[in-house]
Amino acid sequence: MAVTQIPLPAINKAIRDVYFALEERCQRPAPCWTNMTEEDLWRELVSCILGSRVRFEAAHAAVERMERLRLFCKPQRLARFQQYELDVMEALSGGYALGGQRKYPFFRVRAKQIRETAERLYRSGDTLKSFLKGSRDIRDIRRRLIMEVSGLGPKQASLFLRNIGYATHVAILDIHVLTYMHWMGLTETIMTSIPALPKYESLERTFIGHVYSLGYTPDCFDLAVWVVMRVAKEGQRTWE
Numbered sequence: 001m002a003v004t005q006i007p008l009p010a011i012n013k014a015i016r017d018v019y020f021a022l023e024e025r026c027q028r029p030a031p032c033w034t035n036m037t038e039e040d041l042w043r044e045l046v047s048c049i050l051g052s053r054v055r056f057e058a059a060h061a062a063v064e065r066m067e068r069l070r071l072f073c074k075p076q077r078l079a080r081f082q083q084y085e086l087d088v089m090e091a092l093s094g095g096y097a098l099g100g101q102r103k104y105p106f107f108r109v110r111a112k113q114i115r116e117t118a119e120r121l122y123r124s125g126d127t128l129k130s131f132l133k134g135s136r137d138i139r140d141i142r143r144r145l146i147m148e149v150s151g152l153g154p155k156q157a158s159l160f161l162r163n164i165g166y167a168t169h170v171a172i173l174d175i176h177v178l179t180y181m182h183w184m185g186l187t188e189t190i191m192t193s194i195p196a197l198p199k200y201e202s203l204e205r206t207f208i209g210h211v212y213s214l215g216y217t218p219d220c221f222d223l224a225v226w227v228v229m230r231v232a233k234e235g236q237r238t239w240e
Contacts, residue, residue: 033129038074045152058105077118110151117149141161142170154197154200177225186210
């Protein structure tokens with residue numbers, strides 16, 4: 001088992017407490033992607049693109065700014081694609097303050113990725129919903145998302161599928177969950193990300209097996225781990 005300065009029993013107790021606090025919310029009916037509008041699906045996908053390698057607060061603020069500028073609406077995303085990229089880049093590059101930072105950190109790269117994805121999905125008249133209907137198998141649709149959506153890796157693709165209610169039997173293996181896995185002896189080293197899908201699927205099976213062995217479900221448990229590990233790593237609580 002990995003050694004950490006924070007007592008593992010305290011971490012496990014905190015995760016358990018957060019898990020049960022989240023459980024009621026997790027048991028509510030999840031959004032069903034088949035009933036969501038194309039605008040809502042596009043917003044969720046863009047949110048996941050923006051959330052890659054960026055703090056939650058920065059990504060959330062960027063999504064809110066795009067929302068205020070109506071950049072998720074059909075007339076915007078189906079207009080001239082190059083102009084859409086410029087509009088998204090302008091939205092991401094300023095207008096909100098977060099710890100002294102005035103812009104989303106990768107605004108040029110993300111604007112290009114969002115434009116490329118919009119162009120790939122919508123140029124021929126297809127929709128994101130029709131893309132999702134092309135497969136009912138979680139592994140297949142996740143692989144297709146990673147291949148077709150610019151800037152989307154296994155973690156963010158899994159988050160998208162869970163957020164829209166397409167799949168619950170997936171794990172969101174971000175840096176906090178990966179650190180937890182190392183501390184619990186489930187991995188030999190701490191990884192910051194998992195770009196290769198086969199490796200992600202292998203670690204996902206390990207994590208989900210661990211979760212079920214504790215009597216929990218992965219959809220609430222990885223969120224509880226995220227909450228607790230984020231606080232623990234930032235030293236914002238005193239562990240007893």
